[in-house]
Amino acid sequence: MNTKIIDCTLREGCQTIQCSFDIEQSIILAKKISAFGVDMVECGHPYISRFEMDRVKAVVGVATVPVLAHARCRQEDIDAVIESGAQWVGMFASFNVVSLATKFHGQSQEQVIKLFSESIRYAKDKGLLVRATIEDASRTSLSDLMRITRVAQLAGADRVCFADSVGNLFPHETFEILSNLTKEFHQVEFEYHVHNDRGLALANTLEAIRAGVHWISASCNGIGERAGITDTFQLATLLQAKTDKPLYKLADALALSELVATFSRIGHSPMHPITGQNVFAHAAKLHRQANEKDASSYNIFDAGLFRAKPAIEKHPAMHESNLFIQPFEKSATELRYHRHGPGKRFVMLDHRLLEASPYYFIARHVDAIAPNEQGHVDSHRHNCDSVFMFLGDEQDYQGLTVEVSISGKTQTMRSPATAFVPAGAEHTYRFLHGKGSFINFVHKGKYEDSLLEISA
Numbered sequence: 001m002n003t004k005i006i007d008c009t010l011r012e013g014c015q016t017i018q019c020s021f022d023i024e025q026s027i028i029l030a031k032k033i034s035a036f037g038v039d040m041v042e043c044g045h046p047y048i049s050r051f052e053m054d055r056v057k058a059v060v061g062v063a064t065v066p067v068l069a070h071a072r073c074r075q076e077d078i079d080a081v082i083e084s085g086a087q088w089v090g091m092f093a094s095f096n097v098v099s100l101a102t103k104f105h106g107q108s109q110e111q112v113i114k115l116f117s118e119s120i121r122y123a124k125d126k127g128l129l130v131r132a133t134i135e136d137a138s139r140t141s142l143s144d145l146m147r148i149t150r151v152a153q154l155a156g157a158d159r160v161c162f163a164d165s166v167g168n169l170f171p172h173e174t175f176e177i178l179s180n181l182t183k184e185f186h187q188v189e190f191e192y193h194v195h196n197d198r199g200l201a202l203a204n205t206l207e208a209i210r211a212g213v214h215w216i217s218a219s220c221n222g223i224g225e226r227a228g229i230t231d232t233f234q235l236a237t238l239l240q241a242k243t244d245k246p247l248y249k250l251a252d253a254l255a256l257s258e259l260v261a262t263f264s265r266i267g268h269s270p271m272h273p274i275t276g277q278n279v280f281a282h283a284a285k286l287h288r289q290a291n292e293k294d295a296s297s298y299n300i301f302d303a304g305l306f307r308a309k310p311a312i313e314k315h316p317a318m319h320e321s322n323l324f325i326q327p328f329e330k331s332a333t334e335l336r337y338h339r340h341g342p343g344k345r346f347v348m349l350d351h352r353l354l355e356a357s358p359y360y361f362i363a364r365h366v367d368a369i370a371p372n373e374q375g376h377v378d379s380h381r382h383n384c385d386s387v388f389m390f391l392g393d394e395q396d397y398q399g400l401t402v403e404v405s406i407s408g409k410t411q412t413m414r415s416p417a418t419a420f421v422p423a424g425a426e427h428t429y430r431f432l433h434g435k436g437s438f439i440n441f442v443h444k445g446k447y448e449d450s451l452l453e454i455s456a
Contacts, residue, residue, distance in 0.1 A: 003239055004215050006191065007033050007232050008042035009260060010059060011070060012217075012224035019223065019264040023051075023058050025424065028454060029263065032256050033220065034064040037248035038232065042090065042217070045070040047080035056084040068131060073112075073119035082126055089128045091119055092163070094135035095144055109144070113151055120155035131191060132157035138168040142180060149185055159189045159215060164204065167197030167227065175207040182212035191215035196227040205230045206238070220260040221268055221275065233257060233274045237301070251307045255455075262383045262424040262452055274306070281311040288312045315356040325353045327363075332376060335447055341376035342366050342431060350445060357445040364438040366400070366431055375430030379405070381452040384443040388419040388429055392436035400436030404429045424452060 071077035222231035392399030444450035
């Protein structure tokens, strides 16, 4: 198969309600997604804001594969893509009755087709490579699809994208429509983009490939608007399974998946294919026994391929666990990036106190703070949200002053005070003066499992 992946995590991902990648996150992800082995990266719509322009420029500066940026069929949008430095522009328009009424203010199909053609020609004249997207293509008639594809081809589009924007089609319908298009237009390079509203994105993607489509739009963890789109990791794993050639760095999939989940603030089910934490976990006794003899007995993939750690211990049942917990005193030296620190520190809850605990809590009481206190915590990141709470010993929890740094911003806080640390944010704190208590909550049962390490 000559299938190419355009990863649009950095564009489609930002169309979720949870995700707004900042520039630092976009740079980190652009480097790692490029290195994973995809053929192109899609990032943003530079016309919409100065921030988005700067973000796309930053991605163009670090990506090791071509970058495509979005534009409406308007000259100012196309000019913004040129300014961003992206080599490709992805222009989109929709042509069915619903779209014409809701997106193009009642313009006729003829008017929108003319706008589509002129915009492609303008972008080509400006030296851009063009992907022309037929939005909501699955609810556009085949005859209209044929006509619009011909218009895009004649205008000079380098690729035509069929976007099933609402996940409307079933797999056999996808194959039928795309087969008609690829047979009719032998010289056109097609791309396929599909949303997962019916849970059929991957199935439809495989049918698109079977129909002769060479480019597939996907995103890490399948993040995207509504139910998301085709998952880059699932698609890459299936494509790799069909060849002996090393197409993708599957060994990096788990770490990259964690990074995307952290930065996007979109977690996924433990049963998520390929990157879910349960993929190589075996709880049934018969399964465990069989796997000890031959790991392929209950695994379709080799865990070593992904550098995954198989798990064979089942979590204890909550109804059999002791839910009334006795905390214990423990120095912070047990944790990476930590030294002893002032006062007494107690572990209130973690996996040692409740094996299946999804949370980590500590409490520290501080009676005296040295005048030259430098802090006992080095800057670090978590792959989950965490919280600092400061409660002074005086009336109404006053009496404790601290300094907190989150994502490069430092603030002096007086108790009572709370600092929310988003997943992926570099952070630290130190006590300045006063007396009181510090409470730290981390949304992971094992503190060490919460640490996010970002390699160069």
